[in-house]
Amino acid sequence: MRERDLQLQPSVRHWSPKHVGRWLREEGFCEYVDLLCNKHRLDGRSLLALSEYDLRSPPLELKVLGDIKRLMLSLRKLQKKNSDVLEELGLDTHTAQGGAGGVDWLCNGDSARDCDS
Template sequence: MSDSVEEWDVERVRQWLHEHGFSSYTNLLCDRHRLDGSCLLMLTEQDLKQPPLEIKVLGDVKRLWLRLCELQGAGSRPSAALGSPRKQRRIAAVESSDTDAVEEVPERERALLGYATSLRPERFKAVLSMLYLLLVTWITSFVMVIVHDRVPDMKRYPPLPDIFLDNIPHIPWAFSICELIGTTLLLIWISVLLVHKHR
């Protein structure tokens, strides 16, 4: 038997499951789905929970995932270790003691970890959103013009009293605070938009 997890065959995986108390899952993992060492290195917790594996017992999922974490961390493919690419880069930097040497996770490994390697441009959605924006703006402007022309004479027909606002004292600085809050939120949004890729 090879000590390299990546070279394990199905029978070696079956033995590993027996050694760690997961004998009840040998039929599911080894007989039905033919998982070998390479498959174990790529398994995630979501793989255990979702079809086709779909292990129902949460405790078994957590215990098996813990053992898989140990196995993947000690396997022959450290690039396929657990965690997000950012966490992998941090671990690599600590191990090499050189933060300048941290590189991006290769595209192939990102795909194995379930991360998108490219994003397709969605021009149709962008055009549709722009048309929706223009339509809403046009309808709002049109309605405002119609309402403005049809507003009755304020002197002959004064507006109905507002029970809520008539019983609340006027706060002269409230509008200024609203403007300040709006400006602050805008600055926060712009900051997040600009530095998002450096998160």
């Protein structure tokens, strides 16, 4: 985002799905705006709470590994900049940034927990 846009942009805690869509487009994820913002109505708070597990699991079930990883990298930066909002929401900043409560993912999309048995 340009510096001037950042000054005009409301805090992430107040983002509407429209703001989230703008962020997704600016980060290069245009193809997910309809799914995340229109169909699932992600606002700023729900975006900050999003995990890799959420992206891989129903109802989202994103399939492209590179997209999932790139989206999570962008999201982690946003979460880091807004750790105070995560704390206000009662979210553990380590868990929110790390994914699904300690579930590690393999490249084929299975959780590492599933492979232990």
